[in-house]
Amino acid sequence: MAKCVKCGAELPEGARFCRNCGTRVEIPELKPDLLEQKKKDIESAALSMRELSDKMIASYVTGMKDFESSLETVKKEAESKIAEAEKKFADRASKLLVKEKEFAELNEKYKKLQTINQQLQTEKLDAQTEIASLKSRLAALESAATAPAADQSGESK
Numbered sequence: 001m002a003k004c005v006k007c008g009a010e011l012p013e014g015a016r017f018c019r020n021c022g023t024r025v026e027i028p029e030l031k032p033d034l035l036e037q038k039k040k041d042i043e044s045a046a047l048s049m050r051e052l053s054d055k056m057i058a059s060y061v062t063g064m065k066d067f068e069s070s071l072e073t074v075k076k077e078a079e080s081k082i083a084e085a086e087k088k089f090a091d092r093a094s095k096l097l098v099k100e101k102e103f104a105e106l107n108e109k110y111k112k113l114q115t116i117n118q119q120l121q122t123e124k125l126d127a128q129t130e131i132a133s134l135k136s137r138l139a140a141l142e143s144a145a146t147a148p149a150a151d152q153s154g155e156s157k
């Protein structure tokens, strides 16, 4: 606690005059350079606070940009993979279509071959029938040739 410079009485806080002797209490005024120093300290503190917040904002923005760019990368990768898969699917579908067409063509050929085969079978049966009739005619002619003359005259009628 401060004391009066004249009588030495204790001075209460903020007193301007001594209650004992009435002497004016000298207030230790802040010197201009001290004020300036305080101002500078406050300014530098404010500056460092601002720098810190700027850094935080910058790192946040950078982080956001990194996040956005990595998101973009992931998105592009996914899109290219989807496009690739779609292309593969389209390729497979077109190949399948070609195979189906080929299969249909083969099926058509097979049906034609079956028809031809049936025709050949019919023709073969006809030929067999014809051969059989020719054979029987030949046998008849042979037996006529070896038969007695009476039969031969009967044949010639």
Ligand SMILES: [Zn+2]
Binding pocket: 004, 005, 006, 007, 008, 009, 018, 019, 020, 021, 022, 023
């Ligand atoms: Zn005093």
